[in-house]
Amino acid sequence: MDPIIEGIIRAINLILSGDPEVLGITALSLLISGSGTVLSCVWSIPTSVGLALRGFHGRRVVKGLFNALMGIPTVALGLFLYLLLSRSGPLGYFQLLYSPYAIMIGQSILVTPIVVSFSTSALESVDPDLRRLARTLGASDLQMYGVVIREGFWGVVLAVIAAFNRAFAELGIAMMLGGNIRNITRVLTTAIALETSRGDIALSIAFTLILLTITMSLSIAVNLARKSTT
Amino acid sequence: METVDITKSYDGLLALDRVSIAADVGQITAVVGVNGAGKTTLLNILAGIDAPTSGRVLIQGHEVDTNGLRTHCTMVFSRNLMFRNSVYENIAYGLRISRTSDRDVPAKVASALALVNLEEFEKRNARKLSSGEQRRVAIARVLALERDVLLFDEPTANLDPANAMIIERAIKESARSRAVLLSTHDLSQARRLSDRIAHLYKGRVVEEADPSRFFTNPRHEATKLFIDGELEF
Numbered sequence: 044m045d046p047i048i049e050g051i052i053r054a055i056n057l058i059l060s061g062d063p064e065v066l067g068i069t070a071l072s073l074l075i076s077g078s079g080t081v082l083s084c085v086w087s088i089p090t091s092v093g094l095a096l097r098g099f100h101g102r103r104v105v106k107g108l109f110n111a112l113m114g115i116p117t118v119a120l121g122l123f124l125y126l127l128l129s130r131s132g133p134l135g136y137f138q139l140l141y142s143p144y145a146i147m148i149g150q151s152i153l154v155t156p157i158v159v160s161f162s163t164s165a166l167e168s169v170d171p172d173l174r175r176l177a178r179t180l181g182a183s184d185l186q187m188y189g190v191v192i193r194e195g196f197w198g199v200v201l202a203v204i205a206a207f208n209r210a211f212a213e214l215g216i217a218m219m220l221g222g223n224i225r226n227i228t229r230v231l232t233t234a235i236a237l238e239t240s241r242g243d244i245a246l247s248i249a250f251t252l253i254l255l256t257i258t259m260s261l262s263i264a265v266n267l268a269r270k271s272t273t
Numbered sequence: 274m275e276t277v278d279i280t281k282s283y284d285g286l287l288a289l290d291r292v293s294i295a296a297d298v299g300q301i302t303a304v305v306g307v308n309g310a311g312k313t314t315l316l317n318i319l320a321g322i323d324a325p326t327s328g329r330v331l332i333q334g335h336e337v338d339t340n341g342l343r344t345h346c347t348m349v350f351s352r353n354l355m356f357r358n359s360v361y362e363n364i365a366y367g368l369r370i371s372r373t374s375d376r377d378v379p380a381k382v383a384s385a386l387a388l389v390n391l392e393e394f395e396k397r398n399a400r401k402l403s404s405g406e407q408r409r410v411a412i413a414r415v416l417a418l419e420r421d422v423l424l425f426d427e428p429t430a431n432l433d434p435a436n437a438m439i440i441e442r443a444i445k446e447s448a449r450s451r452a453v454l455l456s457t458h459d460l461s462q463a464r465r466l467s468d469r470i471a472h473l474y475k476g477r478v479v480e481e482a483d484p485s486r487f488f489t490n491p492r493h494e495a496t497k498l499f500i501d502g503e504l505e506f
Contacts, residue, residue: 172354179320179348180367180418194357 047244054249065246069253072230075143075217076210079150080158084203087155091162091199092188096174106163112156117215124149125219141222146230149216154206161205165198166191197269204265208258274319274346274422274452279328281314281476288314290476291328296422296452296469301444303467304456307504311476312456313351316424319454320348332421347415351427351456353407355399360391363399364414371418385417386410388443405436412443423447425455429462441466460500464488472496474504 057065094106126132128140139145169191177190192199214232221228223237231254238246274296281289289311296302304312317323319330321342329336332345347367356363364382373381386392389409394402399410408428415423425444429437444466447453457463463470463484470487472480472495480487480496491497498504 170354172350172352173356175317175322176350176354176356177366178322178343179346179350180414181343181347181371183370186370190356 047248050245050248051252053245054252057246057249058253062249065249065253067226068229068231068234068250069257071143071228072211072232072254073257075146075230076150076207079147079210080154080203080207082147083151083154083158083206087158087206088162088199090159091166091202092192094159094163095166095195096188096191106160109156109159109163113160115153115156117153117213118219119215120153121149121215121219124152124216128220140220141224141228143221143228145220146217146228149220150210150213153213153216154210157206157209158202161202162195162199165202166195168198169194197265197272200265200269204261208261211258212254274454275331276315276319277329277331279315279318279325279330281311281318281323282326287476289318289325292473292476292478294471294478294481296454298421298450298452299448300468301448301453301455301466302469302471303463304454304471304473305458305460305463305499306473307458307499310473312458312473313426314476315473316348316426316454316456319422320346320424322348345420346422346424347418347420348424349408349411349415349426349428351430353404353411355402355407355410357400358398359395360386360397360399360402360410361395363410364417367414367418381417382413385413388416388446389413390439405432408432408436409439409443412440412447416443416447420451422452422454425453427457428455429457429459460488472499474499 094102124145125140127134128137128145129135130140139148173190173194174187177187182190212232214236217223217228217230217233218236221230221233223229223233229237231250235247235250235254238250275293276295277293278291279289279293280287280291292311292315294302294304304315306312314323318325319342321339324339330342331337337345356366361382364385365378368378368381382395383392386394389412391406391409391413394406394410399407402410412428428444429440432440441462444453444455455463455466467484470482470484471478472487472493474493474495479493480491487496488500491500495504
């Protein structure tokens with residue numbers, strides 16, 4: 044039998060049988076990438092609101108910078124953060140390297156330009172006359188921003204989902220900052236790399252199927268939810 | 274409400290030149306003029322979404338700044354603007370931010386919708402309504418607020434006669450307890466609705482009179498041409 048087809052059949056069996064290793068790695072991946080994305084939103088969404096709604100000197104430069112940073116190679120960011128977090132680095136004191144927190148922090152930084160750029164575009168695309176309308180109905184500055192965020196809500200959600208997918212599917216940071224330690228920092232992408240190098244194609248395919256199913260399901264679910272509410 | 278020598282310029286170009294007009298409670302004042310005469314600029318200033326370059330706005334004799342105007346005046350825009358939610362939420366938004374008690378909001382929304390014959394529309398998606406229905410929701414949204422001054426910018430532009438009639442009736446009704454300022458280039462509408470008509474030409478009020486004098490004995494040459502449909506900007 045073709046090793047790929049054999050791999051797919053074994054992968055499906057592993058997933059359906061609820062293999063504890065597969066489930067554990069999947070859960071850890073969701074937890075780390077989910078937390079990293081949420082952490083990034085803490086600073087990225089307010090930054091987007093500022094960029095989209097406040098006119099200030101250098102705004103275009105800042106927007107351009109975030110756009111450029113979207114394509115940063117994960118290994119480059121991984122190396123930079125490795126040097127910061129390593130024992131001899133400036134943040135070595137916190138002993139975060141090779142922990143799930145290191146991956147989470149790395150991924151939160153990695154996805155920041157994605158959340159900022161996409162959310163800024165989403166908020167900028169809200170009809171500016173709606174701000175004027177809110178004003179004539181008595182809205183304060185803060186309430187007017189609330190209107191823009193509500194109107195651009197689904198665009199911001201899509202930005203967050205794109206960021207999560209990027210974090211969930213990246214390898215460089217997880218490998219360099221997490222070290223692929225079993226039951227501690229092994230996530231789907233590092234597990235795929237490991238099992239492929241070991242020659243266990245079936246397990247690699249199982250992890251890949253899970254990775255693709257989660258990212259695609261999430262995007263489809265958000266698009267369906269958006270369509271049902273607009 | 275009274276404006277005193279309101280002037281507005283954009284990059285050196287004069288959009289409004291020392292405009293002084295008044296709108297009293299119980300009356301409708303129509304501001305007429307060709308496209309580009311400055312009608313919308315004037316209304317934007319009175320609605321508190323644009324600041325004049327110079328001049329003052331007085332409400333009940335007291336000068337009010339741009340922020341203050343937003344608590345006294347509200348406006349219906351010439352294009353349909355709906356928030357992305359239900360008709361009810363569109364109308365309730367202004368009530369909630371003006372701290373109307375939650376208990377009173379449903380009754381106020383229902384009463385405003387009744388004024389524009391949209392009683393059954395509360396749950397409908399506002400953006401999926403027809404153009405005429407959206408304009409009526411916009412009117413209901415400002416009527417619910419109970420402000421001192423209502424501003425209508427071309428309220429029936431591009432609407433069919435049935436919708437226009439409902440809107441005109443609602444405007445007349447709203448003027449019973451408020452001052453209404455109506456911008457239009459439809460002279461027959463100005464004649465039907467207003468108690469005073471001000472003709473804005475190249476940013477200046479060139480004629481202001483009651484409708485009968487305005488149409489039978491206009492004094493300014495530009496007004497005569499405008500009434501005859503021969504005025505170009």
